[in-house]
Amino acid sequence: MIENTYFGWGQLPHTTTCTSPAWDVDVRHDLGTRPLTAAELTHHCPDEHCAHTGAFDRVTVRVICRSCGTAHVITGEALARTVTTTQALGYGQAPRQIAGLYLWPGRPVLHGYGPGRSGLDDQPYEYLVTTTLVDRLTPGDCVGAIGRHRTAGGHPRWWAGAIPTPPPLRVLPEPGEYRLAWAHRTSDHTSPDEAATWIHGALYADQQPLVVAV
Ligand SMILES: [Zn+2]
Ligand SMILES: [Zn+2]
Incomplete structure (x- = not known):
């Protein structure tokens, strides 16, 4: 669907009165922890980065405009950041x-x-x-x-x-x-x-x- 390449994507809005619309974009990675159902369950897998343990990568994208003061914070568990x-x-x-x-x-x-x-x-x-x-x-x-x-x-x-x-x-x-x-x-x-x-x-x-x- 080539339409999806171009359409259905929204631009982040500034205020209607923004005089100098420009975004500062920063990305942050945090290690999140997922509460385990049983406290005695520990991770025994040899892969310390595997996804089934109680920890996960949390990504936050912070987008701000210094002119109008609008800030968009985009976050989610396991939100992927792909560099392409x-x-x-x-x-x-x-x-x-x-x-x-x-x-x-x-x-x-x-x-x-x-x-x-x-x-x-x-x-x-x-x-x-x-x-x-x-x-x-x-x-x-x-x-x-x-x-x-x-x-x-x-x-x-x-x-x-x-x-x-x-x-x-x-x-x-x-x-x-x-x-x-x-x-x-x-x-x-x-x-x-x-x-x-x-x-x-x-x-x-x-x-x-x-x-x-x-
Ligand atoms: Zn703005
Ligand atoms: Zn594991």
């Missing part, structure tokens, strides 16, 4: 510019599935597509999408969707869930670039001047 890259997330990269469009990458399709064509699992990307460069992508900005699929014969191909249309309401969406749907689709492109060119054509087909024979 925008290349692995897709999100946070600059969009690719192709065929007069901006292509916003999602998570690499093969992430976690071993070597792709690059020799790594870092490729390829699927994309959401806009006609303009925006600071923060919204569903309304998207004019198309490009995704990978396999044909019945097992050949990798790229599908493309163009021109937003309301998605069929088969299931009520969960909070934070976004589904984009497209009025026009094709499925037989051999590369994302080819799919982008098709989207460009689909978007501007209606705007080509009519040639009238006289």
Whole structure:
């Protein structure tokens, strides 16, 4: 679901009167203790860092604004902190510019599935597509999408969707869930670039001047 790469994520709010919105972000690790059901139960496992003992890592993220004084404290038992890259997330990269469009990458399709064509699992990307460069992508900005699929014969191909249309309401969406749907689709492109060119054509087909024979 490439939609989840971009949508359903909220920015931490400042006050409406904040004159200089900027966050200071700090992370703290504490060793928490979990009360054991029986006081005589002690930990005999040779792994002192294992998760079944009475201790756990507690992570707290403290986010403050020195201008408006707003503070957000995010905490939870076993809340994981993952250090990764925008290349692995897709999100946070600059969009690719192709065929007069901006292509916003999602998570690499093969992430976690071993070597792709690059020799790594870092490729390829699927994309959401806009006609303009925006600071923060919204569903309304998207004019198309490009995704990978396999044909019945097992050949990798790229599908493309163009021109937003309301998605069929088969299931009520969960909070934070976004589904984009497209009025026009094709499925037989051999590369994302080819799919982008098709989207460009689909978007501007209606705007080509009519040639009238006289
Ligand atoms: Zn602020
Ligand atoms: Zn143990």
